[in-house]
Amino acid sequence: MRRTPALLINTADIELWPGGLLRARSNADARALTRARWVLRRKRDGRYLAVATAHGVLPLVPRLMREDGIEAALDALDQQALAPVADSTLLPLSGLQQRLAQLDINADGYEAATGLALEAEPAQLHLAGFDRYRRPLWLRRSAARGWQRLQLAAAAEGVALDAISGYRSHAYQLGIFERKRARGLAVADILQVNAAPGYSEHHSGFALDIGTPGEPPADESFEHTAAFAWLQGNAGRFGFQLSYPRDNPHGIVYEPWHWCWRDGSPVG
Known part of the structure; x- marks a missing residue:
């Protein structure tokens, strides 16, 4: 086969x-x-x-x-x-200004207010397994390997971790805003929960949302689980860091579920 x-x-x-x-x-x-x-x-x-x-x-x-x-x-x-492209190849940030203009977001003002950086999309992503909903989980190669090692290490200690989501495109992020605006939410309110298109760490292929079976996805209640306690003590060994702790400087709500791979040398 x-x-x-x-x-x-x-x-x-x-x-x-x-x-x-x-x-x-x-x-x-x-x-x-x-x-x-x-x-x-x-x-x-x-x-x-x-x-x-x-x-x-x-x-x-x-x-x-x-x-x-x-x-x-x-x-x-x-x-x-x-010949496959290099794993570090990124896509140009084409069309991003148009996406932001559709939301009446001024890029310069947004960056100054949040300190968030533009995140280019990678030209290729690696299959890191499947998420809670049996959808393929796409990440950059280093993050995929880090996640797989992290998940196995947690399981060996009796802690179940599952992925909620990984890579998202700029277009997908724009869709999140469009759907929430259709429900009557203001852009300013959405920006408290979701980064503007082009500024989400999910675009980079290095970030993923993590949960544990039996708990709702992307909910602050995750903070009170054994899974979150294990991540706090061990995620750094595998290259992952919590991106949005309480009172973070970016103005993003507390997200105990959102972790990003940052370390160039995860454990073997």
């Missing part, structure tokens, strides 16, 4: 997912996905655009070549076949 590549190939508008990880949404999708080596998925809304098979690219939408970013995605697919 062909081994599924454990990489997500990332471009500005389109993600290339390895075959076998995405669920079919229709009978046509099901037939195409069974043959897919790679699935081209639009980042803005998750729409499946095409599959790359052993015999070429099979479109799943009309006028595939008119899709924004399709040429860059196909170039990335060709590059992956020839």
Whole structure:
């Protein structure tokens, strides 16, 4: 059986997912996905655009070549076949100003007020396992290895850790804001909980939200669990740090669940 590549190939508008990880949404999708080596998925809304098979690219939408970013995605697919990109390669911050303008966020003012830095998206991410909801968990290679070691070490001491989410694209972060605004929340209120698109550590592929079975996801109650106590005492050994403690200088609410890999040399 062909081994599924454990990489997500990332471009500005389109993600290339390895075959076998995405669920079919229709009978046509099901037939195409069974043959897919790679699935081209639009980042803005998750729409499946095409599959790359052993015999070429099979479109799943009309006028595939008119899709924004399709040429860059196909170039990335060709590059992956020839020589994978370096793990440190980052995508340009294209389109970010437009996303912020849609939310009436002034980038200079936001950076000055929060101290948050722009986070470019990596050009490739590694499969770090699956999250609580059985979705693929994508992280940068160093963070993926750190998380796997951290989770195993906790399990060896009787502490169960699960991932809630890992990498998120700029487009996904914008969607969070759009959905919350549609529910009537003001941008200023959303910014107390979510970083502006382009400024979330999740964009970097180094951050993930951690939980423990039986506890609600991304809830302050996580602070009172044995899992959080274990992380406080041990996460640093594996390169992870708590990003948003109480009264943090960024103005982000306390997030005991949000941890970011920062150490260049995690334990072996």
